Amino acid sequence: MKKFLLTLSSLFIGFLPSIAQPVFTSNECFQVNDNSKLGFAVLSEKFETYLSSTGSNFTWDFASKVSSSPWFNWSAPTIDYKFQPGANGSSFDLRTSEINEESFIAFARNNYFTYALDKDTLYLDGIGTTRYIPRIPYLSFPLKYKDSVYTKTALFINKLNIGNVSRYWIYDGFGTIKFPYGIAEEVYRIRTHQIDSNFIIKQGTVYEELIWFRKSDGIPVLRFLKTGNLISAYYAGVNGANATEKLYLDQTTMVYPNPFQSTLYLDHIQEPIQFITITNCLGETIKIQQITSKELSLEHLSSGVYQLEIKTIDGKIIRNKICKY
Numbered sequence: 001m002k003k004f005l006l007t008l009s010s011l012f013i014g015f016l017p018s019i020a021q022p023v024f025t026s027n028e029c030f031q032v033n034d035n036s037k038l039g040f041a042v043l044s045e046k047f048e049t050y051l052s053s054t055g056s057n058f059t060w061d062f063a064s065k066v067s068s069s070p071w072f073n074w075s076a077p078t079i080d081y082k083f084q085p086g087a088n089g090s091s092f093d094l095r096t097s098e099i100n101e102e103s104f105i106a107f108a109r110n111n112y113f114t115y116a117l118d119k120d121t122l123y124l125d126g127i128g129t130t131r132y133i134p135r136i137p138y139l140s141f142p143l144k145y146k147d148s149v150y151t152k153t154a155l156f157i158n159k160l161n162i163g164n165v166s167r168y169w170i171y172d173g174f175g176t177i178k179f180p181y182g183i184a185e186e187v188y189r190i191r192t193h194q195i196d197s198n199f200i201i202k203q204g205t206v207y208e209e210l211i212w213f214r215k216s217d218g219i220p221v222l223r224f225l226k227t228g229n230l231i232s233a234y235y236a237g238v239n240g241a242n243a244t245e246k247l248y249l250d251q252t253t254m255v256y257p258n259p260f261q262s263t264l265y266l267d268h269i270q271e272p273i274q275f276i277t278i279t280n281c282l283g284e285t286i287k288i289q290q291i292t293s294k295e296l297s298l299e300h301l302s303s304g305v306y307q308l309e310i311k312t313i314d315g316k317i318i319r320n321k322i323c324k325y
Contacts, residue, residue, distance in 0.1 A: 054173035
């Protein structure tokens with residue numbers, strides 16, 4: 001990962017809190033139970049037109065793109081759009097640790113993601129119910145302005161190598177987007193380029209994407225997806241989302257002792273606990289328990305490494321890796 005090099009001009013910017021370039025973290029990406037409305041348009045303009053239109057404290061002004069081609073169907077979003085726990089999605093085998101990005105547009109967004117806490121990486125699980133091993137790294141965190149990442153992943157289905165996916169992404173902008181129907185402030189722009197050797201991603205062998213994430217709730221308020229010579233534009237509402245769960249929180253919760261023999265104790269949790277989920281290294285849910293205290297008895301659990309997921313009564317989710325000996 002290339003680190004952000006401060007220039008003389010950015011040193012001056014750093015002294016101005018109102019326009020300082022923030023770090024893009026998992027807290028600003030794909031929060032569970034974000035709900036919004038989505039719009040869709042097909043653009044015939046060149047994708048390359050937008051690549052250089054970015055920067056620190058930048059304003060992307062699309063407010064006038066409303067009446068004439070190729071923006072003729074650019075209007076206020078009306079389609080249901082949300083991120084939800086994978087187990088609530090349309091694929092029966094998704095687990096609670098996964099995220100289902102869903103919108104009710106035929107042949108549009110219906111992706112599945114998994115966040116790996118130990119790697120601080122969001123993985124793309126597939127389109128529809130397709131499953132790949134290993135998963136495709138979608139974004140890695142944290143990203144500073146102009147940080148870039150390159151990955152190459154060999155994919156397998158039933159131990160058969162079906163090809164490779166090379167993926168590059170860069171955090172290349174932060175600022176404000178103006179739409180014909182409103183303004184989205186404090187958004188990150190991520191640019192991606194993916195090469196698929198065997199049509200694993202069903203939209204083609206090469207695709208590029210520009211994604212603007214809204215910092216306040218993690219929703220991608222605008223996406224340009226290049227497929228051939230076409231740009232598919234997906235854009236969300238700007239009036240705020242109903243975010244009832246935050247999936248990626250700072251790990252301030254104390255879980256001790258760790259490793260443990262039979263009992264775990266939980267500390268620094270301010271809100272009442274709704275329930276606790278424990279999964280093994282294969283992602284299988286092996287124990288779901290409702291508790292009234294911050295003492296967790298796990299004497300019947302086999303020795304090994306597990307993920308402990310705590311959901312509080314106000315919808316926060318906290319994850320910790322635990323080890324029983």
